[in-house]
Amino acid sequence: MVGKVSSSKLERDEGLKRTDNNMDFSSWPQVDNINQKNYYTEFLKRDDQVLALRLQQEERLNARKKAAVDIDRARAQAAHEGLPFTEPDPDLDEDVAMDDGGSDYGSKNIIIHVGSQNMRIGLATDALPKTVPMVIAKRSARSEAEDSEPRPKRMKLDDSAPSEEWFGDDFAREYNGMAEDFKRYRRGNKRRVLPNSRDLVTKWNSTNPPDRIPEHSDHSxxxxxxxxxNPAKAPDYIVGHAALRIPENSRPRYQLHWPIRHGWLNERDYHNRNMLESDFFRILEETIKTELDLAHKKDWNQYSCVFIIPDLYEKVMVAKVLDEFIREFGFQRVCFMQESLAATFGAGYGAACMVDMGAQKTSISCVEDGMVIEESRVNLKSGGYDVTETFVKMMLFDRFNYADFNLMRRHDFLLAEELKEAYTTMSDENISVQLYDFYLRAFGQETRKYSFKIYDEGMLAPLGFFRPSIFDFSDRLVGRHKLIPRSIDLYSGHPNDPMSPAQLSVIAFVNQAIPSAVMAAPAKPARLFPTPISATPNKPTQPRPLGIPSHLNGDREATPLSSPAGSPPPPTEETTGTPHPQPTNEETNPDDTTLDLKTTQPDTETLDRTIPVMPLDQAILTSIHHGSMGDDRRRREFMGSIMLIGGASKTPHLGPYLEMRLRAAMPMFPKDILVAPPPRELDPSVLVWKGGSVFGKLRMTNDSWIGRVEYDRLGARILNYKCMWHW
Structure with a gap:
């Protein structure tokens, strides 16, 4: 047996010697393991590593260099001419020192606030904006009245049918229920109630035909x-006020298109996304050219734009507006601002609960210290247009002598707006059977003078803000997301548009209390082979956080839990539209239900099928409850600074009536609740635009502006760094 031979013997006897050639085992670089207990990175930890901030710093540095050169030149010029030179104050604010503007600072800033029915636009230095209808008329074979069914929708179009059957049993039941509650409310206020008031109205309206006035005798x-x-020379499209005044039977025919409906892009009436977006931006472009006297697009690169967006916005739409303004419109800079924040700028409030009541949506948000509280944002899809349509329906229900009322006709739409502004109110002091008249003016026809009577329709129609079940929600979600997809998070796959716990509370309330605002679920395809019934017990469901409804948590229990803002009140109180509500347990103790909805992903299918509507007073309390976050001091502060803005808020006596309902719902705050109009007698409909103009004239807003260079390098990602809120 041969033993182990030592290396020295092998080297001596066999001549074998190990040599090392200093070569590595592999050409791949060897990386040492990181010490997990002590490692550090500076990635995106400094401002100069962020492109948006670095470009801003470079701009400020260049401005300081230019200012220093200007000072040296002025000093040398003064010395050459023998004049004294005053050195600038070194303690002066940097942005103010670099600003070379004077009293007309902001004259190159365009402020745009787009609504569903009207758009406000103007320069930051203007006292008031230009109000332009958000409509475009395009050449077509048929007008919109000829191409669609009449509005309000009639269940029975037969003229021989009684007017009580025109709008179906549901509307008749709601209307009669509101009328009975209104009688009890008036008796409680010691008002005189005649038992035959409705009969007097219907009898007069059904037996008095209109008077005809020749056109040459009509002074208005x-x-x-x-x-x-020559029809061939007619323009292809007409924008704004002129579009609403095109005759119905014009040659050639024109059809009206409204690109914005209920705060969304109007996907229901369009069949092509490019056409929808083209009409939207064409209205903006033509309005800038005509209303702001900027006819040449080549001059727009000298102007900046502040575009006001909703509190609960859609990211796809905001990114599209930014791209269009930078690339097509050629604006120098663009800035986005939320509606509620702009309203506080216009009103001069530091903390407030802003209730923006528009034509087709109502936004409610709590603002504090220049920031919109994200948890408090509420967006209701109802507004002044719903009051207009309901007012017309109520008058037609009472045999209005102009039975051919059709809101799809242009002159009827303008007439309905005039009647609503003239005869709707939230005060029952002067409610009685009264005689009024109006003039119907249609192109090519004699002017007709109608004398009509109304009783409680003028108050019951705006009372729909507190009883939204009277509104028609049948086609509000038709075509939703059929053209423009929802913004989806690339990592989680969940919807990426902002959502708030207060808005989820509204969704939960609708699913429980207003069935007419929940669209039917789409039919699922039948299985080829039915799922067999398993004999094994079902897997137990995971416990759900307190207060989260089952339809928002993913499971489908038979009895959903209460909403975060409180269970729906009994049908005899809030949901019946009683003018003087009684407080509910949830409203008197809003802190009894506590939950955290930030980690809960909403059911996309449920959101797409639910129209967010809620009684106005309850929606305000829901927003304040989530905005205060359990802090009693903040709750009192928001309740004491509720401000009604928007065109629909100009309904007479709406503020005092809303304050009365809030005091009845929250009796523990008898002196803290205050509903105030805008200060300094500002028009509520232009307050948001006014706040945008104030912001556009500030000199300390450089962080919010997006320039061409930044957008070319980062695209829509620049919004993560430039928005004044969490994008």
Whole structure:
């Protein structure tokens, strides 16, 4: 047996010697393991590593260099001419020192606030904006009245059918229920109630035909939009006020298109996304050219734009607006601002609960210290147009002598707006059977003077803000997301648009209390082979956080839990529209239900099928409850600074009536609740735009502006660094 031979013997006897050639085992670089207990990175930890901030710093540095050169030049010029030179104050604010503007600072800033029915636009230095209808008329074979069913929708179009059956049993039941509650409310206020008031109205309206006035005797004739005698020379489209004054039977025909509906892009009436977006930006472009006297697009690169967006916005739409303004419009800079924050700028409030009541949506948010509280944002899809339509329905229900009322006709739509502004109120002091008249002016027809009577329709129609079940929600979600997809998070796959716990509370309330605002679920395809019934017991469901409804948590229990803002009140109180509500347990103790909805992903299918509507007073309390976050001091501060803004808020006596309902719902705060109009007698409908103009004139807003260089390098990602809120 041979033993182990030592290396020295092998080297001596066999001549074998190990040599090392200093070569590595592999050409791959060897990386040492990181010490997990002590490692550090500086990635995106400094401002100069963020492109948006670095470009801003470079801009400020260049401005300081330019200012220093200007000072040296002025000093040398003064010395050459023998004049004294005053050195600038070194303690002066940097941005103010670099600013070379004077009293007209902001004259190059365009402020745009787009609504569903009207758009406000103007320069930051203007006292008031220009109000332009958000509509475009395009040449078509048929007008919108000829191409769609009449509005309000009639269940029975037969003229021989009684008016009580025109709108179905549901509307008749709601209307009669509101009328009975209104009688009890008036008796409680010691008002005189005649038992036959409705009969007096229907009898007069059904037996009094209109008087006809020749056109040459009418001193208030309408100036209709004139079209060329040759139809071939007629323009392809008309924008704004002129579009609403085009005759119905014009040659050629024009059809009205509204790109914005209920705060969303109007996907229901369009069949092409490019056409929808083209109409939207064409209205903006033509309005800038005509209303702001900027006819040449080449001059727009000298102007900046502040675009006001909703509190609960859609990211796809905001990114599209930014791209269009930078690339197509050629603006020098663009800034986005939320509506509620702009309203506080216009009103001069530091903390407030802003209730923006528009034509087709109502936004409620709590603002504190220049920031919109994200948890408090509420967006209701109802507004002044719903009151207009309901007012017309109520008058037609009471045999209104102009039975051919159709809101799809242009002159009828303008007439309905005039009637609503003239005869709706939230005060029952002067509610009685009264005689009024109006003039119907249609192109090519004699002016007709109608004398009509109304009783409680003028108050019951705006009372729909507190009883939204009277509104028609049948086609509000038709075509939703059929053209423009929802923004989806690339990592989680969940919807990426902002959502708030207060808005989820509204969704939960609708699913429990207003079935008419929940659209039917789409039919699922039938299985080829039915799922067999398993004999094994089902897997136990995971416990759900307190207060989260089952339809928002993913499971489908038979009895959903209460909403975060409180269970729906009994049908005899809030949901019946009683003018003087009684407080509910949830409202008197809003802190009894505590939950955290930040970690809960909403059911996308449920959100797409639910129209967010809620009684106005309850929606305000829901927003304040989530905005205060359990802090009693903040709750009292928000309740004492509730401000009604928007065109629909100009309904007479709406503020005192809302304050009365809030005091009845929250009796523990008898002196803290205050609903105030805008200060300094500002028009509520332009307050948001006014706040945007104030912001556009500030000199300390450089962090919010997005320039061309930044957008070219980062695209829509620049919004993560430039928005004044969490994007």
């Amino acid at each position: 004739r309408i100036d209709w939009t004139e079209l060329p005698a």
